[in-house]
Amino acid sequence: MSSRIEILNDGGFRSDGRRQYELREMTFDMAEQAGADGSASVAHGLTQVRVSVFGPREAKMRSQTIHDRANINVEVGIAPFSTGDRRKRSKGDKRILEFASTIKSTFEPVIQTALYPRSQIDIFVHVLQQDGGVLQACINATTLALANAGVPLLDFVCAVTGGVHAAAPMLDLTTLEENDLPHVTVAVMPRTGRVTLVSMETRLHVDRFEEILRLAGQAGGVIHKEMRAVVRERTKGLVDAMGAGVRTSDFAEDAMVADS
Amino acid sequence: MQITFTSFPSQSGLRSAYASATKHATEDDEDAYMDVEPFDDFESDSSRLTCPGETLTSAQSFMRGHGTYVDNDDVISSVAGTVERVNKLITVRALRTRYNPEVGDLVIGRITEVQPRRWKVDANSRQDAVLMLSSVNLPGGVQRRKLESDELQMRNFFEEGDLLVAEVQAFFSDGAMSLHTRSLKYGKLRNGQLVTVPPILVRRLKSHFFSLPSGVDLILGLNGYIWVSKHVKESEREGEEGFDAEAVYSNRNDDIDDATRTAIARVTNIIRILAAHSVPLTDVVLLEAYEWAVEQDADVKGLLQEDVSDALVAAVTSG
Amino acid sequence: MAFKSLSKSEKAYIQASLQSNSSLRGDGRSLQEYRTISLETGVAPLANGSARLNIGKNDAEAGGGTEILAAVKLEVEDIEHGERVDQGRVTCSVSCSPAAYPLASSGGLDDLQHDYSTFLDDILSHPSITPANLGIVRGKKAWLLALDLVVLSDSGNVYDAMFMAARAAIWDTKVPRTRSVEYRAQKKQEGDMDVDEEKQSGLDTRQVKAATDFELEDYWDEGIPLVGREAWPICVTLNLLSSLHFLDATSQEEAATPLRLLLVYSVASKSTPALQGMQLLGSGEVDVAQIKKLIQDGEKHASQLLAAINLKLRDEEVRLTDKARLKFASVR
DSSP states (O other): OOOOSSSTEEEEEESSOTTTTTTTEEEOOOOOOOTTTTEEEEEETHHHHEEEEEEEEESSSSSGGGGTTEEEEEEEEEEEESSSOOOOTTTOOOHHHHHHHHHHHHHTTTTTTTGTTTTTEEEEEEEEOSSSSSHHHHHHHHHHHHTTTTOSSSSSEEEEEEEEEETEEEESHHHHHHHSOEEEEEEEEEEEEEEEEEESOOOOOOHHHHHHHHHHHHHHHHHHHHHHHHHHHHHOOOHHSSOOOOOHHHHHHHHHHHOO | BOEEEOOOSSSSTTOEEEEOOOBBBBBGGGSOOOOOOGGGTTTTOOOTOOOOOOOOEETTTTTOOOOEEEEEEEEOSSEEEEEEEEEEEEEEEESSBOOOOOOOOOOEEEEEETTTTTEEOOSSSSEEEEEEEGGOTTTTTTTTTOOOOHHHHHGTOTTTOOEEEEEEEOOOOTTOOOEEEESOEEOOOOOOEEOOOOOGGGGSOOOOOEETTTTTTEOTTTTTTEEEEEOOOGGSSSTEEEOGGGGGOOOOOOOHHHHHHHHHHHHHHHHHHHHHHHHHBBBHHOOOOHOOOOOOTTOOTGSSSHHHHHHHHHHHHOO | OTOOOHHHHHHHHHHHHHTTTTTTOOOOOOTTOOOOOOEOOOOOTTSSSSEEEEEEOTTTTSSSSSSEEEEEEEEEOTTTTTSSSSSSSEEEEEOGGGGTTTTTHHHHHHHHHHHHHHHHHHHTTTGGSSSSOOOTTTTTTTEEEEEEEEEEOOOOOOHHHHHHHHHHHHOOOOOOEEEEEEEEEESSSSOOOOTTTGGGGSSOOGGGOEEEEEOOOOOSSSOOOOOTTGGGOOOEEEEEEEEEESOOOOOOHHOOOOOEEEEEEEEOOOOOOOEEEEEEEEEEOOOOHHHHHHHHHHHHHHHHHHHHHHHHHHHHHHHHHHHHHHHHHHHO
């Protein structure tokens, strides 16, 4: 499928007026949603997702428990009106299941599941609008929702999409660009620079791949900075609201008792 | 009939940390990477904030506690919250999380399942708690022996949905807590309604049972479940003459007059407001808030109006 | 919802409070009072019309509320072989986020979605309320109006919320302006483009004299509002507790109420409301005389609810127009 729109014009601008490496406007919202232990809404340009985390809590089905760590359950719902053409996918849809398992495997090594044997952590993802970079938005939103729920994470996971147009790499693709270009979604853990996810459905030349991976790592750092600022702001807001902050003496005692 | 339509609040403010930015990935992003703050100011600043993946200190001179892990000789935070230090122990306390039980804690729970010789209880923790049949007092007195028939009629004591107040007794090897209600203060709850708040807002207090004027009793569960109910007269407390031992497992409410019901609704709304503003709940704060509400003559619903609730919060936090 | 179980004494407490002389509710509302409803239209840029609605989210309380997202998508549908020719049609489906029912099993959630979808679709797809301007080319093409709702959270009164969100999305919907076009084979004379269609072999396109299609008009606005949107139905749920009924129940109140009567009304301008649908939920019975009375009461509530929501929808329209104008000005 090729569109008539120029992906990258001679002036170095993309169809939506961005430069090659420019990311779309991102919004991160950590407002509480009814009932969830943690939640977050994330938008990259027009793409918008909402994630709610429940748990660690009692597993709904006993067969799902794992004796030495928590089970992570990811469910994805895609609003039928989220794409240009309306399409209703059922929950059992292969693509949705695959998408959910991608998110699960991204976070499995990051969440400290061993702290919660036999528990379950539910991650409910709802895609409300799609304009490219859906996986990237889901992963970033899941990171924030988990942090919001106080689930221990080794690090943030920050994802970004990269593609190549005629040897020129680009970041944070829209649907239009995704349709035309080979692209890959990369998730990094900023502290170590470790990559927890590379998801590619198109072919990409090996030389380009390396470049994209490097760029994605860099962009992940930029996204991380934003996400971290939001988490900090929320934490600070809560601490300030709790008055003089958390009194050290009280909680230190708790911690000692608990840790011993 | 009354209906009010409003718009969604604009994205900002305390309860919804929010940011929006457009970035160039190749911008000079030196500061995108950890601005590692020196650890020296740690002592002075007791509520230092941190995020998952942030290096806190060296693992050689400190020990890791909750909310941290060790990687390559560094103690690193795994949750967003405040850093606490006691001697060599570093912990990070998350501000929103499920309840972390400790032995001796007072909790309120809801029965989720009846199993052979035990109940499963939701107590807002990582797993359902367990209440053994042997850990409850049966009607007929503390000394009464357990009969086989008791096992067959466990639903006569507690059934699914029932609320109870209990104490954390011990932990199983998988971290699940076991509860007991072997005190006359504990047991089934009735004559009131439940409010839930983030567990961090309920501090460990001398007593978690207390009464407010206007005939309202409160039980503050450390797991964030709070029971607001009609006041039980001293003379009808456990051990006293008027105490009805048979009523321990009753599902029937006493007669409650309208004034008490209004008071209960008012206290419930006060707790909701304070919790929404992250005000830690103690007997003192609740009493102050209640008195303020009575003084202002704010009706139950009026409390939820933004200006009134803000004034309420300001009144209790300034004192 | 039934997924949240209450203890017997909690239920009894709620019931007794409602039935007491001063009819007390847990949050201090009167029996006929709604929680605050937040509403915003135009929330999904990829849809032809959309709305987000929340009942019960209070600034003073964190989280909470029943939240619904509704969106309308218009698709061109071939109706040559369909039954109804010119009108176009409406379909409606509901999906529930598992976050709205965190304790439900996956099967339970599917059942719930199915129940919601069936109830809404039965009522909303009825030809009597299908907007009049969904036709495009007579006998050939029409718009299929697909209305999708997402239940993001449920803190009670989800049916009223869904119908209100649907109404708001319908209100916000703009039908693109179209113009019929004729493709004509050169040799044939004009004027009989509709003749002889049946005789042609469908495969041999060279033989087709004329086919009729449409194109989108270039026009300054996004399109035309749906004709007949005022008559779009609205639901009032009466929660029945012996002889009294109350509105806008929270999930706790729902758990303590044995019976709910859903009444769906459509009010065309100035005429009396027409009952479009009705359903009794829960176990229990109501006698006929009482139902009559309830339908009358429901009518009153529906008129008031409609007046309130229409006011808000007009405000939203103004807000969106202003926003568009500002945006336009800033681009220039």
